[in-house]
Amino acid sequence: MKLICIGKNYLKHIHELNSKKEDDPVIFLKPDTSVIQKKQPFFIPEFSSDIHYEVEIILKFNRVGKHIEPKFSKKYFDKISLGIDFTARDLQRKFKENGLPWDIAKGFDNSAMIGDWLSVDLFDIDNINFRLEKNGEIVQKSNSSNMIWKIDQLISKASTFFTIKIGDIMFTGTPEGVGKVVENDLLEGYIDDKKVFSVRVK
Numbered sequence: 001m002k003l004i005c006i007g008k009n010y011l012k013h014i015h016e017l018n019s020k021k022e023d024d025p026v027i028f029l030k031p032d033t034s035v036i037q038k039k040q041p042f043f044i045p046e047f048s049s050d051i052h053y054e055v056e057i058i059l060k061f062n063r064v065g066k067h068i069e070p071k072f073s074k075k076y077f078d079k080i081s082l083g084i085d086f087t088a089r090d091l092q093r094k095f096k097e098n099g100l101p102w103d104i105a106k107g108f109d110n111s112a113m114i115g116d117w118l119s120v121d122l123f124d125i126d127n128i129n130f131r132l133e134k135n136g137e138i139v140q141k142s143n144s145s146n147m148i149w150k151i152d153q154l155i156s157k158a159s160t161f162f163t164i165k166i167g168d169i170m171f172t173g174t175p176e177g178v179g180k181v182v183e184n185d186l187l188e189g190y191i192d193d194k195k196v197f198s199v200r201v202k
Contacts, residue, residue: 001167001168003032005028006158007025007027008026010142010173012175012176024157028107029103030112033109034109036113042199042201044182044183044201048089048091051180052086052181053132053140055083056082057191059080060080061164061167062079065159066159066164068159068164069156070155076164080125081196084189085106087111114197125144125151129191130144131189151172184201187200
């Protein structure tokens with residue numbers, strides 16, 4: 001199982017990082033060891049002093065596919081949820097400044113929170129309200145309509161490079177509002193008013 005992740009997919013998030021919009025989706029991978037096990041906390045790793053939360057709509061693939069056309073993409077998944085792409089921002093910044101890959105900053109152990117899965121049939125995939133609350137306060141809030149590249153485009157693009165397998169998960173990018181976590185923070189993710197995850201920071 002692999003986690004296919006998308007960067008720079010919300011314009012306001014690009015602006016808050018003082019970055020620039022790309023001509024194509026930014027695609028990177030997280031390994032299966034990045035997934036936080038159910039009911040486990042997120043432990044701040046000893047190698048970073050600046051871990052950021054990034055809430056994202058995620059989906060789970062249920063078919064094998066390659067070179068998937070956008071119009072057929074919805075046949076390849078039936079579950080959605082929210083996840084957190086925990087990012088070691090200090091490491092990412094250092095690697096970027098030196099022109100080096102930043103896989104470690106995104107793919108370290110337990111860097112991916114996976115929420116409870118919901119049937120995609122319950123939603124209009126291009127009009128999903130979602131939010132992240134930290135200690136009871138909303139820190140990220142958006143709608144899938146704000147994506148630069150829609151989900152069908154992301155699946156098509158990613159399947160150009162990677163064979164999609166059953167059980168693979170896609171993270172579709174984070175909106176504005178990312179920020180640092182500290183010990184004892186409580187992070188809770190909602191699709192509409194349905195809570196799909198709750199994780200404590202240790």
